[in-house]
Amino acid sequence: MIELKTPSEIEAMKPAGRFVAGILTDLKAMTKVGTNLLEIDDFVRRRIESRKGAESCYVDYAPDFGTGPFAHYICTSVNDAVLHGVPYDYALKDGDLLSLDLAISVDGWVADSAISFVVGEKKDPEDLRLIKCTEEALAAAIDAAQSGNRLGDVSCAVGDVARSYGYPINLEFGGHGVGHIMHGDPHVPNDGKAHHGYKLRPGLVIAIEPWFLKTTDEIYQDPKDGWTLKSSDGSRGAHSEHTIAITDNGPIILTARDE
Template identity: 50%
Template sequence: MVEIKTAAEREAMREAGRVVAAALAAVRAHAAAGVSLLELNETAAAVISAAGARSAFLHYRPAFAPTPFPAVICTSVNEVIVHGIPDGYRLRSGDLLSVDCGAYLDGWAGDAAISLVVGRARPQDLELIATAEAALGAAVAACVPGDRLGDVGHAVALAGRRAGYGVLADFGGHGIGRAMHEDPHVPNHGRPGRGMVLRPGLVLAIEPMFVAGGAGAYLTAPDGWALSSADGSRAAHVEHTVAVTEDGPRVLTLP
């Protein structure tokens, strides 16, 4: 069931989005060679707790997962696309790191993700991240009343495929509100002018996931969570929570 949020509810979600943005900003600032993924998880957890919020990820167990998620952020390094579990791995210069974070504040959820390079960056990694961010921007721009869900997915896929990147067919964004994952599913592909009509009050988490290898095939880790590119090529993942309003799209997870 797709739920439409009132203006007041969207404002409450904006506050949850601020918490997520602050946690991601703190992780970005702390990510450096020699820092462990567990340390980054602790950084995000401290920001979420200080804001009086709670993690949307910790102990979350969707239907596909064999165990509850054990952390407050997902940390996906290099060929890992999404859902990487923070561990003792220490970042190295040149690593491509994607970080996903979700939080609840006063019963409302926010969800966002960033990708960055630690230390000295390879130009091709910066281009991969920039393309994912551009795809996200194009998808956000399509979130206007009267457009359709297919327009959003088409914007993501078009940006990725024009650059020669693989686009995950089975994973994408989602509705969000009182629960982190609500209807509708937001695929990272679609046909323009097709699918559900976007209405004011609809709130979506839009999350492009691109793999540098053009196939977009992936493997699931033994932990049942992390997805990695099948060919070992690097990946980028970015995300914002976006509200469809009468005045156009409003990003709820900006700092």
């Protein structure tokens, strides 16, 4: 069921958005060649434990698309991994493409956001192009998230940017409603038909999350951890995400980062 938030409830969601945004900003700044994925996970754990009212949305999360409960505080997807990456004992190398996806509840309200960036100085222009595509698709989708528009306008905006770059689009995983839970209605696909679907209303809060792979739209679940989604052909992926609220005065990015 799609739930609409009151203006006061949207205000109550802002601390979670700022908290998630601040952690991702700090992680991007501190992540270097040699940083271990488990260090990143532990950093998030300590930040959550130090914040009154904060709870991880990932620890013990057990949806039907994973194998058993997730046991970490953040998703860390490297290179050909693009979603649901489980942190493990791996020291990042120069040129690795890292995606960080983080959802935290603060005082009962959830915020969800993701960033992708290249570690170190060895930056492949094709990796940077892929990341830029996800960021531009996210910006276009947010621009389309106006009260009175349709959910298809948001999805179509994502798909149009991906097609302009020549990247294939996977529709298995996309954005979603956000509120007291991390994954709620409506589903927000990364492609769709403009002027179709649910009419956007003030109070709707959704996470929009464009993610693309360089040369395929096919993914598989890594059997080693039962969670990490990887490209079927080994090509790299990138992922960008914000939680936004629809209002009469346009969309509010609850997870906006001060960079």
